[in-house]
Amino acid sequence: MELTEKKFKMPGNIRRRKLVNSVMIILCVIAGIITILPLLYIFFYTTKSGITSLNLDFFINMPKPVGEEGGGMANAIVGSIILIGIGSLIGIPVGVMSGIYISEYSKNITAFIIKFVTDILSGIPSIIIGIFAYGLIVINMQRFSALAGGFALGILMIPTITKVTEEMLKLVPQSIREASLALGVSRWKTVLRIALTTASSGIITGILLAIARAAGETAPLLFTAFGNSFWQTEIDQPIAALPLQIFAYAISPYEDWHRQAWAGAFVLILLVFVINLIVRFVTRNKFSGNQ
Amino acid sequence: MENDTIITDTIDDSEDIHDSGKHDTADTKTALRTINLSVKFFDKLAIKNINIRVKKNNVAAIIGPSGCGKSTFLRSINLMHDLTPGAKVYGDIYVHNEHITDNNVVDLRKKVGMVFQKPNPFPTMSIYDNVAAGLKLNGIRNKSLFDETVEKNLTYTGLWDEVKDRLKSPAISLSGGQQQRLCIARTIAVKPEIILMDEPTSALDPVSTSKIEELIINFKKHYTIIIVTHNMQQAGRISDYTAFFYLGKLVEYSRTRRLFTNPREKLTEEYVTGKFG
Ligand SMILES: Nc1ncnc2c1ncn2[C@@H]1O[C@H](COP(=O)(O)OP(=O)(O)OP(=O)(O)O)[C@@H](O)[C@H]1O
Numbered sequence: 001m002e003l004t005e006k007k008f009k010m011p012g013n014i015r016r017r018k019l020v021n022s023v024m025i026i027l028c029v030i031a032g033i034i035t036i037l038p039l040l041y042i043f044f045y046t047t048k049s050g051i052t053s054l055n056l057d058f059f060i061n062m063p064k065p066v067g068e069e070g071g072g073m074a075n076a077i078v079g080s081i082i083l084i085g086i087g088s089l090i091g092i093p094v095g096v097m098s099g100i101y102i103s104e105y106s107k108n109i110t111a112f113i114i115k116f117v118t119d120i121l122s123g124i125p126s127i128i129i130g131i132f133a134y135g136l137i138v139i140n141m142q143r144f145s146a147l148a149g150g151f152a153l154g155i156l157m158i159p160t161i162t163k164v165t166e167e168m169l170k171l172v173p174q175s176i177r178e179a180s181l182a183l184g185v186s187r188w189k190t191v192l193r194i195a196l197t198t199a200s201s202g203i204i205t206g207i208l209l210a211i212a213r214a215a216g217e218t219a220p221l222l223f224t225a226f227g228n229s230f231w232q233t234e235i236d237q238p239i240a241a242l243p244l245q246i247f248a249y250a251i252s253p254y255e256d257w258h259r260q261a262w263a264g265a266f267v268l269i270l271l272v273f274v275i276n277l278i279v280r281f282v283t284r285n286k287f288s289g290n291q
Numbered sequence: 292m293e294n295d296t297i298i299t300d301t302i303d304d305s306e307d308i309h310d311s312g313k314h315d316t317a318d319t320k321t322a323l324r325t326i327n328l329s330v331k332f333f334d335k336l337a338i339k340n341i342n343i344r345v346k347k348n349n350v351a352a353i354i355g356p357s358g359c360g361k362s363t364f365l366r367s368i369n370l371m372h373d374l375t376p377g378a379k380v381y382g383d384i385y386v387h388n389e390h391i392t393d394n395n396v397v398d399l400r401k402k403v404g405m406v407f408q409k410p411n412p413f414p415t416m417s418i419y420d421n422v423a424a425g426l427k428l429n430g431i432r433n434k435s436l437f438d439e440t441v442e443k444n445l446t447y448t449g450l451w452d453e454v455k456d457r458l459k460s461p462a463i464s465l466s467g468g469q470q471q472r473l474c475i476a477r478t479i480a481v482k483p484e485i486i487l488m489d490e491p492t493s494a495l496d497p498v499s500t501s502k503i504e505e506l507i508i509n510f511k512k513h514y515t516i517i518i519v520t521h522n523m524q525q526a527g528r529i530s531d532y533t534a535f536f537y538l539g540k541l542v543e544y545s546r547t548r549r550l551f552t553n554p555r556e557k558l559t560e561e562y563v564t565g566k567f568g
């Protein structure tokens with residue numbers, strides 16, 4: 001190193017370039033740290049505060065009145081799983097199919113409109129989606145229900161999934177589709193068995209993001225699923241949900257409930273993590289596609 | 292065989308029946324015939340009034356400088372332009388005496404296979420699955436048929452010995468030239484009647500190239516092959532007829548030996564002797 005520097009004197013502009021290069025690298029590293037820090041902080045703080053109140057009771061018991069020991073959030077955990085399930089049943093097929101439509105069949109104005117509307121939908125505050133579900137389902141059924149909550153979550157998931165599906169499909173080279181078509185494979189089979197499979201790992205990532213976001217939503221559930229302090233798994237009845245329960249407990253004046261809220265927050269993160277693992281495991285592909 | 296055919300780019304200046312613009316339905320020797328075939332991309336004409344007749348069990352080579360419309364011509368035969376934005380195809384194409392738009396496009400593409408200019412294996416599939424893809428995607432479920440098809444076609448393309456121990460590894464782990472031979476195997480595995488090949492050997496080493504040329508010559512017995520190539524020695528070695536394209540027009544279509552030794556057109560002579568292009 002020293003030798004080279006003695007032998008070849010670097011011209012000034014190369015020195016400047018090297019300096020600019022180092023400065024940019026340092027800035028990028030700092031930006032990276034700024035991104036990771038809050039995440040790590042949230043994760044560790046929630047774990048630290050939540051894990052101490054976490055025990056088996058929390059998973060299998062119902063909430064208990066203030067002062068009684070050993071209450072849990074079994075109903076809210078199951079409620080959240082049901083709500084996410086209903087939301088996924090609505091959001092995933094609709095999102096994936098409209099993504100396919102935009103990417104594969106879009107030559108016309110319909111696709112443009114769908115794309116435009118999806119973009120707008122993704123910017124609508126989630127509470128408005130809740131009001132929409134309230135107007136459409138709660139008022140007609142004349143009661144709060146898991147169905148209404150799941151519906152709201154499903155609508156919330158659609159734009160993310162549509163966008164990701166469209167973008168991942170666009171990354172699949174046209175030549176791969178042509179290879180399939182040239183073998184005498186029909187158009188729809190080419191889309192499903194070739195394009196979608198090639199894009200699948202990216203699409204699955206998008207679906208998981210949408211699920212994770214929906215799992216933590218509180219606002220759209222306030223006047224749809226409503227919450228329930230009892231064990232309830234019928235989809236036409238009001239149902240408990242972790243975010244609602246966490247909210248209720250966190251604003252209560254009781255120390256004991258605060259601890260439970262932390263535990264709830266921790267379980268919510270855990271739940272998203274577990275769903276992630278399960279989906280990854282079930283959909284694992286021998287070779288990843290464009291990811 | 293018969294007398295040489297010359298087909299030029301307009302209907303009027305030839306007395307040859309192939310240029311008459313009329314289609315003879317009793318003709319059983321012809322595998323492919325195009326009548327006034329033109330392709331436009333948006334408003335730009337890429338090929339103009341191409342009239343060509345390829346006989347069954349023949350190899351036709353297409354030569355010409357880059358951008359002269361060779362791929363465009365080839366891709367119109369299996370209706371690959373259907374999905375290209377802005378592409379419009381004019382004129383008539385007959386495959387085995389049937390107008391290509393008379394039947395289902397899927398059936399046409401089963402009859403007319405294509406090897407593309409750039410290797411395009413299915414990235415999520417193994418080597419094995421790539422070769423069997425045409426069968427599998429068309430609903431066949433017969434493991435022993437797959438095994439047989441994979442071994443046979445990989446042997447044809449000279450890839451079997453190189454990959455027989457890792458048939459389950461991803462196709463994209465192969466080198467570029469191996470991928471191209473895999474794509475050729477995938478195409479011939481579905482037994483098309485006509486095989487369109489767009490510079491199939493441009494990425495191959497001399498040994499693999501001669502394997503593919505051998506394959507083409509052997510396949511002539513059962514198939515009709517139309518091959519685009521930049522390699523004139525190759526055209527000379529394997530083809531019966533050669534078409535010379537220039538700026539989107541068919542300048543000359545003659546028996547290969549004639550085209551290279553005694554071309555009708557001055558332009559052809561200049562091109563094959565390397566004066567331009
Ligand atoms: N999808 C497309 N959109 C617009 N123009 C195109 C498209 N495909 C081809 N062209 C144009 O059509 C002309 C012919 O292209 P083509 O690919 O057929 O050339 P080629 O003879 O195969 O060349 P090469 O030997 O380099 O492969 C070129 O001018 C090209 O720019």
Ligand SMILES: [Mg+2]
Nearest residue numbers: 361362408489
């Ligand atoms: Mg080409």
